[in-house]
Amino acid sequence: MSLKALDYESLNENVKNCQYAVRGELYLRASELQKEGKKIIFTNVGNPHALGQKPLTFPRQVVALCQAPFLLDNPNVGMIFPADAIARAKHYLSLTSGGLGAYSDSRGLPGVRKEVAEFIERRDGYPSDPELIFLTDGASKGVMQILNCIIRDQKDGILVPVPQYPLYSATISLLGGTLVPYYLEETDNWGLDVNNLRQSVAQARSQGITVRAMVIINPGNPTGQCLSEANLREILRFCCDESLVLLGDEVYQQNIYQDEHPFISSKKVLMDMGAPISKEVQLISFHTVSKGYWGECGQRGGYFEMTNIPPRTAEEIYKVASIALSPNVSAQIFMGLMVSPPKPGDISYDQFVRERYVSTLNIHALMKDQDLRTSMENFINSKGILESLRRRARIMTDGFNSCKNVVCNFTEGAMYSFPQIKLPSKAIQAAKQAGKVPDVFYCLKLLEATGISTVPGSGFGQKEGVFHLRTTILPAEEEMPEIMGSFKKFNDEFMSQYGDNFGYSRM
């Protein structure tokens, strides 16, 4: 019997080579255990609504009305929808050419792209052109589109931080390119040293690789750090010197848990640097409705903004986007709503602010926004939930650090904690015998013992002989102590089973 194209042996090797650990072996095993009736705490993926976060009411009202536009003619509609949601639904419907059931332009609705440009202008203080903003089915799809334009063959390299979010490694594999790693310094709070970058590029070039682009994830995933303005300047200067496209993954820009290191966009820093550099560096910045206090992952909405990209290239990206016709229209409206939320004085403003506060992961923005602070004061005082997420990040970091074989940097931003687990050589040996990577072995044991579903550090990349796991900080605050207690109990038992005097994996 001859081999067929969809027999495993015969598949595109790039497909087989790509790894995507966030939904890999650990996730599959967790799903099995859940089917068998075990209670699983899914901390493998930043999926806030799945962990109990409630959607914001106002945007959901607007999109519900857009889905059911006939309600706008119903005399009772005012009994269950506020007037400003009704007005907004009419506004967004007027931007479509046939409601949510019609394909939009392949770049997204022009009216929404205009709202995104206005948001970027307010955020950065520099003009933004709607023609250079493309809406996408989530940020991941945008990243994939851009990498597809950049990667020509295996000789093309993309600089990616290690550890990294495996979207990058998986997509580069899928497209047949080469990942050029640059290491973040765990002992320096996951800082980025430009000398490391230079070394990585020099080494890649000595192997015949053309380094074409550099990825930064800011705030970091899985590492949780916020890049400083000085660091961003160094990176941009480096990209300029080396003619690299900078891909700025800024999907966690609203998820900041401290005040010392605020989020600053790559676009703003680039513009601040002035000509010639501000006119030279090709920058693509990505954002999403899936993170922040929205957490609307399942809607699949995102955008990218292009800076210093030639018009003919933008046309090519447009053409490729056209093949799949258009991003889904309801998520485009979520994006519009995210970048132009209710304003003070709007009927829904107070409720929006209250809910944003409850579900917020964005304590930092709240602290800076005097409007919000004032209107939230009573609520904050009465409910006492101030800084719940900061506290969760803190409980988790402290919990990990209370185990003598675990070290963990504090989560400054994003949604993740990324502790290093020092594994005894006996455990590494046992993992080898079981045919598992050591951190996969550890995470599987953790899952079986406690139901906590994490992602092994090897899925993100780590230095040789060093092991981590990634967990989200999203479980409810009241469940945190129990979860961390359960982790510590497991880890102690693991260490008493495998601990030995023969040494540990290195820090």
Next chain:
Amino acid sequence: MSLKALDYESLNENVKNCQYAVRGELYLRASELQKEGKKIIFTNVGNPHALGQKPLTFPRQVVALCQAPFLLDNPNVGMIFPADAIARAKHYLSLTSGGLGAYSDSRGLPGVRKEVAEFIERRDGYPSDPELIFLTDGASKGVMQILNCIIRDQKDGILVPVPQYPLYSATISLLGGTLVPYYLEETDNWGLDVNNLRQSVAQARSQGITVRAMVIINPGNPTGQCLSEANLREILRFCCDESLVLLGDEVYQQNIYQDEHPFISSKKVLMDMGAPISKEVQLISFHTVSKGYWGECGQRGGYFEMTNIPPRTAEEIYKVASIALSPNVSAQIFMGLMVSPPKPGDISYDQFVRERYVSTLNIHALMKDQDLRTSMENFINSKGILESLRRRARIMTDGFNSCKNVVCNFTEGAMYSFPQIKLPSKAIQAAKQAGKVPDVFYCLKLLEATGISTVPGSGFGQKEGVFHLRTTILPAEEEMPEIMGSFKKFNDEFMSQYGDNFGYSRM
């Protein structure tokens, strides 16, 4: 100044090489004219809601409630939503793990995949396994995923009909594979001759191409024919003999405008053929919520079903789907609703049937379904809109055939009319001088003169020296005579300007 990765000259050549005519030069020019205030009739893409088709109420009610689940607790909800829509919304929310804002499994919600499997079982009379059904952001994304698994390099060939829907040519270019054309016979109502297939495969092999898969589009796009059962058997036998994966693009399965050639699924024919063939041929079938009487293009919902695909391959496809996390969840619910619409006795059933009838493109299914016929009788008689779409297909075909230099097969299914335009040599000459392909030249002139936005046949492929255009049959019936009159007037003027005695393009 050195070249940067996103400079046009430096882009991935596969990106630059791909063509997507449906939103190509004609569409861009039409958009410009629209901005300048000209009335444009967009018949370039099957986008029914953009041309005035109203969405079905019941599914929109259900999805609106899923978007705004807090309405389910509102005591007034029953005043604007019927009880069965409320019950269905609760049902679908119970299938999610956090509502529409949570990522689903990367293959889609298990509960919806089960409903799709039940639909396929009812349609074909054979079992269908939900584990082998993947939900996608529209059918196009599914096609792209599967072709990505199949195409390894430029030596891998995919058999594609000519004319074809350019999703296939564009995706094959993008993935760096080779399109192996097989020609449909215009003079035989766009029939498919298996001898042509054999010739195409033999020729490709002689050039060192490994033919890996075959695409059929049934009903045809842009050609509008329905494949007969006998023809499908021949195709399946051919795929079995040649070890080809069959990709069955069946997105127009509800769009049938005559009774002689009903739609029959590839899966059913394969199963009818029995072992060994029914256990041998690797088949992927695609469907969508964008077509039929739903026309929910902007929601981006689709599925594919895999038959005879090894589990390890299914795992690889699952892994690649995971990179973009999950298809959008609200479109998954539209898919669930499409495959399990209201039943007789449900509160919303009569309204659903009435609306389905009004917006239906699926006259054939209606005629066969005794339930529907009975419940529709009065409505049909009173409104007299029976067979509006059949009539539109007829008006269009007749209108084209009334021009002496145009010939056009009747649209049996799908949404398109694909007339051949015989162009005089003087017009071909003028096109050459303007640097345009002759049918692009003709379609641009048509657009400028009448506002009718079509797609040139060259975007779909056609035999050397033969020219077509594609238009949808979707404009409102009452506007059809005017549109066709306007076409005829333009064509007459074009012919009097360019007509000559030196001959025509060949038929």
